[in-house]
Amino acid sequence: GVVEACLLHMLKRRAAGFLRTDKVAALFTKVGKTCAIAGDVCKKVQELQQQVESRKNQPNGQEPLKRQGSTTSKTPVLTPQAIKHIWVRTALIEKVLDKIVQYIVDNCSKYYEKEALLADPVCGSILASLLVGPCALEYTKLKTADHYWTDPSADELVQRHRIHGAHGRQDSPCKRPALGV
16 A cells, blocks of 8 residues: 555656546556566456456356366455555565566656656655565465464474473483583
């Protein structure tokens, strides 16, 4: 949400499109015409939106029949919050949000007023630099809503045992010497 607010700060009206309700979508689409990375994100978001729409149109949430052994993936289940921020979220998961924002900063005169955050040579570059960190993270194993109640993995249990079990053993080879005064 914060990244979207920064992207929308003093965006020119013609950059957002005439009477367009989703200004971030309009911005990404317009940038995607000249920036290949943003164009790829646009294609992926449009595919996601089509999958979500096809799921809504199916009665009782039934999925279409698939051939046995088919390798097609399931249609993603997106929450209303995820759909609201789908453009920034997709660019972040694809690890290209920082590059898109840097492209926008480099070409800010096309999209923003002179006083805009991204039109500022220092603040715009800082925002793009700050997005490098989140773009470097791996978002494939997102926590579910019930992750607090799920059982830990075997590796985590072994690691916990090693951490807590080492204090009680006297024959431990890594026993620290007593502190002297």
